[in-house]
Amino acid sequence: MPPENDPETGPETGTDSTANPAQGADVYTRLRAAILTLDLLPGERLSERALEGMLGASRTPIREAVLRLETEGLIQRKGRVMRVTSLELAEILEAFEYREHIEAAVAQLACQHATKADITRLQKILDAGRQGADAAAWFEIGSDFHILLAELSRNRFLVRAVTDILTRIERARWIMCSLPSARDEAHDEHSQILRLIELNRPEQAAEALKEHGRGLRDILAESLSQRSRAGLRARGVDIIDRA
Amino acid sequence: MPPENDPETGPETGTDSTANPAQGADVYTRLRAAILTLDLLPGERLSERALEGMLGASRTPIREAVLRLETEGLIQRKGRVMRVTSLELAEILEAFEYREHIEAAVAQLACQHATKADITRLQKILDAGRQGADAAAWFEIGSDFHILLAELSRNRFLVRAVTDILTRIERARWIMCSLPSARDEAHDEHSQILRLIELNRPEQAAEALKEHGRGLRDILAESLSQRSRAGLRARGVDIIDRA
DNA sequence: TACGCCATTATGGTATACCAATCAAGAGAG
DNA sequence: CTCTCTTGATTGGTATACCATAATGGCGTA
The missing domain is CATH 1.10.10.10 (Winged helix-like DNA-binding domain superfamily/Winged helix DNA-binding domain)
Structure with missing residues (x-):
């Protein structure tokens, strides 16, 4: 390996002379x-x-x-x-559409399989993230919640689907991470979803999840709308309308 | 590259002396x-x-x-x-469960987006595969139908999901490819699904798709059941019950 | 001035050598 | 005969050299 002189990314590359496993x-x-x-x-x-x-x-x-x-x-x-x-608005909207259907399935199956212990465990995680968490940690918790929820479905394919779709959306979420007001709201919605699953109300849980997703989607679509493009472009971010 | 002498996989490796791009x-x-x-x-x-x-x-x-x-x-x-x-019965059943939900979403969205031309095009493909096709070509068509159907949803994530899940199931389907009786039945079911989408009956189309999947799942579960394991093991195929 | 052709270069594709760690087999002791 | 320790072979991880080609920029011509 050629010697690494520029500070480039950060404190990396400080390894030894031979191969660096793992x-x-x-x-x-x-x-x-x-x-x-x-x-x-x-x-x-x-x-x-x-x-x-x-x-x-x-x-x-x-x-x-x-x-x-x-x-x-x-x-x-x-x-x-x-x-x-590239960030493509159409693709992001498709992702949310897909997510609605996936999480509806999650809600239904979670109602069938979730135990009381599962619910309390998830609720604890939710509450733990409520106080004192920066923006980054905040939607880390948001992602975790949706993935943990998917695991309650006891279907590994749904877990993978949720994980994948969250990855796809993550950059868009990062762009609009400057809205801390949504945090408490998210906590309440998450808790409500959990409660509906606990009460074995698959239809309502699915609807709550869909609504939750739609809310995020709308905030996001607004953040990526024409009116907000200028600020993003200043940060170097460009959004494509049609690809 | 060392000289390739054994007929091993087939007619491959007959390349030139240097690197073989693509x-x-x-x-x-x-x-x-x-x-x-x-x-x-x-x-x-x-x-x-x-x-x-x-x-x-x-x-x-x-x-x-x-x-x-x-x-x-x-x-x-x-x-x-x-x-x-490994082939794991539990995983395959999860795959079918997942597929049900995915294809229900496909049905709903396909009803919204499919044009008359889409339907006739798909029906043509279906009919073309009806006569004279060996087992291999037969479920090639089966896969294609479900993927093309997914494309009618106009949602690339659903297309990917269907493609992925068909890959997961494919080996299991291959095992039970010795049942040609199911072919006409599949054709009829596929046509019926297409008709329901054409008539804009999302609920019924979803139900038909689910039923179609369940039928395949049951045949498959039977093929992989204890009673049939012996023949499979003779071919070297082993199925795991719990992993 | 603008467009198209050609040389240079940068890049991904491939093959391969080296290394550390793991696995397996065999030898030796109890 | 069994268990254990040692040793050698196998394997994935990494680094790197080579090659064909696509990308790029410059030059010449219309």
């Missing part, structure tokens, strides 16, 4: 984080060689990470060029 | 096919070096293919060892 997963994690936090901008071009320097690893683990992120939809290849997937 | 995708396709057709048995251990010889490519494209198949759930890694994912 660094492959780390490369994946860091690259993924860089994309999700918009450290790498949507639409930005990537090259394996550049990432090699940026992440302090050779092309092999880079390639693995890129391949994974490609299947997650965070990176796209068009011929030989490789870019961070 | 062979990476081919390696993926062939390895995937080998797994789905049970040429590589569920639970069978794999090694990158062995695959290197079997597929006539170096470890780099092998690694890429393996990584892809891992995300598709066809290969699993437990620590350092890598195996073809």
Whole structure:
């Protein structure tokens, strides 16, 4: 590996002289984080060689990470060029549509399978995240809740589906993370959903989840609307209307 | 690359002396096919070096293919060892449960978006596959129908979900491909589903799809039941009850 | 000035050497 | 005969060299 002189990404690459095992997963994690936090901008071009320097690893683990992120939809290849997937309004709306259906299924199955212990455990997590949490930790908890909820369905495919779709939406959520007012509201809605599942009301739980998702979608659509584009573009973020 | 002498997989590897570009995708396709057709048995251990010889490519494209198949759930890694994912009855049943919900969503959205032209096009494909098709081509058409149907939802995530879940189930379907009687029945059910979408009856279309899936699931569960295990084990196929 | 052609370069695809860790088999002791 | 420790082989992880080609920028021409 060539000597790493530029401070580039941060405190990385301070490894030893030989191969650095298990660094492959780390490369994946860091690259993924860089994309999700918009450290790498949507639409930005990537090259394996550049990432090699940026992440302090050779092309092999880079390639693995890129391949994974490609299947997650965070990176796209068009011929030989490789870019961070652009934010496309239409796709995000499709994602929310999909999510509605998925979480309706989750609600129904969770009602069938969730135990009292499951509910209280989830409620505890919810309450724990209520006080003193920064924006980043806040929607970390939001994601966790939806994934944990999916696990109550006892269906691994639904868990995967929820996990995947949250990944897809995460960058958009990050953009509008400057709205702390929504936090308490989210907590209440999450609790209400949990209660409906506890009461074995699948229809109502599904409806509450759908409504919850729609609320987020609307906030998000507003944040990405024409009127708000200017501020985003100043931060380097560009949203595509039709691809 | 070492000279390839054994007829091993088939007519492959007859390339030139230098690197063989775009062979990476081919390696993926062939390895995937080998797994789905049970040429590589569920639970069978794999090694990158062995695959290197079997597929006539170096470890780099092998690694890429393996990584892809891992995300598709066809290969699993437990620590350092890598195996073809075992057939697990519980997982297959979960897959069908998931599929029911996914296709209900497909039905609903397809009713909203499908045009007359879409319906007739799909019906044509269905009819074309009716006569003279061997078992392999038959459930190729079955898969295609469900994917094309998903595309009528105009939601790329649903398309992906259907594609994924069909992949998961495909090996199980392959096992019970010896039941040609189901072919006409499937054609009729598919046509009926299409008709209900054309008539804009989302509830009934969803129910028909669910019923269609349940029928297949039951046949499949029967094929994988204790009573039928002996014949399968003779072919080298082993099914796990609880993992 | 604008458009298209060509040379250079950058990039991804491939093959391969090296390493550490794991697994397995075999030898030796009890 | 069994259990354990050692040792060697196998394997995945990593780094890197080579190659064909697509991308890019410059140049020449209309």
